[in-house]
Amino acid sequence: MNINHLHDKDIRGQASVDNLINLALSEDIGSGDITTNALIPPEAKGEAYIIAKEDMILSGIDIFKKTIQLVHSLYSDAGIPPKFKDRFRDGEMVKNGKIIIEMSGDMRSLLTGERTALNFLQRMSGIAALTRKFVDEAASASPRNDKAKIIDTRKTTPGLRILEKYAVRCGGGLNHRAGLYDGILIKDNHIKAAGGVVKAVKKIREDIPHLMKIEIETKSIEEIKDALKCGVDVIMLDNMDIPTIKRAVKLINKMVLIEVSGGVNIQNVAGIAATGVDYISIGALTHSAKAVDISMEIK
Numbered sequence: 001m002n003i004n005h006l007h008d009k010d011i012r013g014q015a016s017v018d019n020l021i022n023l024a025l026s027e028d029i030g031s032g033d034i035t036t037n038a039l040i041p042p043e044a045k046g047e048a049y050i051i052a053k054e055d056m057i058l059s060g061i062d063i064f065k066k067t068i069q070l071v072h073s074l075y076s077d078a079g080i081p082p083k084f085k086d087r088f089r090d091g092e093m094v095k096n097g098k099i100i101i102e103m104s105g106d107m108r109s110l111l112t113g114e115r116t117a118l119n120f121l122q123r124m125s126g127i128a129a130l131t132r133k134f135v136d137e138a139a140s141a142s143p144r145n146d147k148a149k150i151i152d153t154r155k156t157t158p159g160l161r162i163l164e165k166y167a168v169r170c171g172g173g174l175n176h177r178a179g180l181y182d183g184i185l186i187k188d189n190h191i192k193a194a195g196g197v198v199k200a201v202k203k204i205r206e207d208i209p210h211l212m213k214i215e216i217e218t219k220s221i222e223e224i225k226d227a228l229k230c231g232v233d234v235i236m237l238d239n240m241d242i243p244t245i246k247r248a249v250k251l252i253n254k255m256v257l258i259e260v261s262g263g264v265n266i267q268n269v270a271g272i273a274a275t276g277v278d279y280i281s282i283g284a285l286t287h288s289a290k291a292v293d294i295s296m297e298i299k
Contacts, residue, residue, distance in 0.1 A: 016162050017063070017066075017162060017163070018066075018070075020159065020160065020162075020163065021063070021066060021067050021070055021116075021120075022070065023159075024067075024116045024119070024120070025067070025070060025071060025074070025113070025116055028115060028116050029071075029075060029112060029116075032075070033075070033108070033111070033112040036107075036108050036111045036112050037108065040107045040108050040111065042076075042077045042078060042106070042108065043078065043106075044106065044107040044108070045078075045080070045104070045105070045106055045107060046104065046105070046106070046107035046110055046298060046299070047102070047103070047104040047298070047299040048102075048103055048104075048110050048296050048297060048298045048299060049099045049100075049101065049102045049103070049296070049297055049299065050064070050099065050100045050101045050102075050103075050118075050121070050294060050295070050296050051097065051098070051099050051100065051294070051295055051296075051297060052094045052095065052096055052097065052098050052099075052100055052292075052293075052294055053096060053097075053292075053293035053294060053295055054096050054292055054293045055093070055094070055095050055096050055129075056093070056094050056125045056126075056128070056129045056292040056294075057091065057092070057093060057094070057125060057128040057129045057131075057132045057170060057171050058088050058089070058090055058091065058092050058093075058094050058100065058125055058128065058170070059090050059091070059121075059124040059125045059127065059128035059166065059167040059170035059171070060090065060120050060121045060123070060124035060125060060163070060167065061086060061088070061089065061090055061100070061101065061121070062090070063117075063120045063121065063124065063163065064101070064117045064118070064120060064121045065082075065084050065101075065103075065117075067113055067116055067117035067120060068082050068084075068103065068105070068109060068110065068113045068117050069081065069082060070113075071109045071112050071113035071116075071117075072105060072106065072109040072113075075108070075109070075112060076106050076108055076109045078105075078106035078108070078109070080105065080106065081105065082103055082104065082105030082106075082109060082110070083103060083104050083105060084101055084102070084103045085101065085102040085103070086100075086101050087099050087100055087101060087102070088100055088101075090128075090170045091128070091169075091170045091171075091172075100294070107298075110296075110298070111298075114296050118294055118295070118296060119291075120163070121294055122291040122292050122293070122294050123160075123163075123164075123167075123289075123291050124163055124164070124166070124167040124170070125167070125291075125292045125294065126289040126290050126291040126292045127164055127167035127168060127171065127285060127286055127289040128167045128168070128170040128171035129171065129289075129292060130171065130284070130285055130288075130289040130290070131150065131152075131167070131168050131170075131171025131172060131173040131285050131289075132171040132172050133266060134150045134173070134266065134269055134280075134282060134285065135150045135171065135172040135173060136172075137266055137269050137270050138150055138269050138270060138272075138273040138280060139273075140270050141270035141271065141273040141274040147273075147276070147278065148272070148273035148276075148277055148278065148279070148280055149173075149174050149278065149279050149280070150172070150173040150174065150269075150279075150280055150282060150285075151168075151173060151174045151175065151176045151259075151279050151280070151281045151282075152164075152165055152168045152173060152174075152175055152176055152281065152282070152283075152285050152286055153176055153261070153281050153282070153283040153285075153286070154176070154177070154179065155283035155286055155287040156286045156287070157286070157287075161178070161179070162178075164286045165178065165286075167286075168285055168286065171285075173285065174279075176281055183213075183215070184204065184208065184212060184213065184214050184215060185215045185216075185217065185236070186200050186201065186204065186214065186215070186216040186217060187217045188217055188219060188238070191216075191217070191223075196226070197216065197218070197223050197226035197227055197230065198226055198229070198230055200216070201214060201216065201227070201230040201231075201232060202230070213233035213234065214232045214233050214234070215232065215233060215234035215235070215236060215259070216230075216232050216234070216235060216236065217236040217238050217261075218235055218236060218237060218238060218248075219238050219239065219240075221244070221247060221248065221251065224237075224248055224251060224252065225251070227256075228251075228252065228255060228256070232256060233256055233257065234256060234257045234258070234259055235248075235252060235256055235257070235258055235259070236258075236259040236260070236261050236281075237258065237259070237260045237261070237277070238261055238262045239261075239262035239263050240260070240262075242268070242271050242272060242275060245260060245272060245275045245277065246275050249275050249276045249277060257278045257279065258276075258277040258278050258279070259277065259278065259279040259280070259281055260272050260275075260277050260279070260280050260281070261280075261281040261282075264280055264281075264282045264284075265284070269282075
């Protein structure tokens with residue numbers, strides 16, 4: 001995987017990533033790195049390595065490098081750009097104590113860009129690692145059948161969605177819609193505002209292209225029956241317990257795709273996967289992932 005895959009669903013993806021990095025650097029550096037500039041002469045060169053301080057799934061290595069490169073181009077007077085030697089690629093397991101990447105360049109750029117670059121790498125790798133745990137646990141429910149796919153949600157850090165969804169893919173998960181603009185999901189409040197499942201589906205069909213798929217959120221068996229009558233493409237089972245999910249799967253009988261959402265955790269995800277659903281969406285992948293421990297050491 002590499003940074004070019006960030007814009008699978010968004011042709012503006014690359015520009016969005018550059019803007020994110022620039023914003024993060026401006027936030028941290030401001031008018032200049034007072035400490036580094038006072039201690040380190042502009043011509044000083046150095047080498048450093050990035051090391052894993054715990055087991056992890058790597059995500060964000062290209063973001064890390066791009067951050068250091070932008071620091072050099074925007075804030076450095078030195079003429080030699082930073083160089084990198086990758087030891088791992090995004091999506092790979094990195095064990096505690098392993099060197100992730102070696103780099104060299106002007107010392108000011110390495111020191112000034114350290115924190116922002118690591119923030120991206122730690123956050124994204126944390127999401128990837130958590131996603132992999134859910135993917136592996138779901139697969140354990142039926143080793144010969146990996147049908148139930150782990151997917152993310154829109155519960156992302158504002159402004160960082162494109163990076164966080166990429167990190168989910170590094171962990172083996174799949175992406176749900178990127179935003180409100182690229183997929184239809186009729187949620188409970190839509191249903192209430194429209195006057196019910198049938199009315200909501202009928203209304204939305206009047207306003208969308210005929211090839212666009214419709215997903216609808218359901219909270220009861222009765223709503224599922226209404227959704228089936230309307231011929232939707234995907235039915236989401238929202239906050240249902242496993243016995244109810246089993247009833248729903250039997251009722252739907254493979255007529256449409258089934259997504260489970262709400263109340264999913266590492267303890268029950270295997271049981272949910274075993275019911276035969278197609279997708280399990282988990283907001284915790286992005287809103288509750290713990291940043292992993294990674295550090296930079298100057299040689």
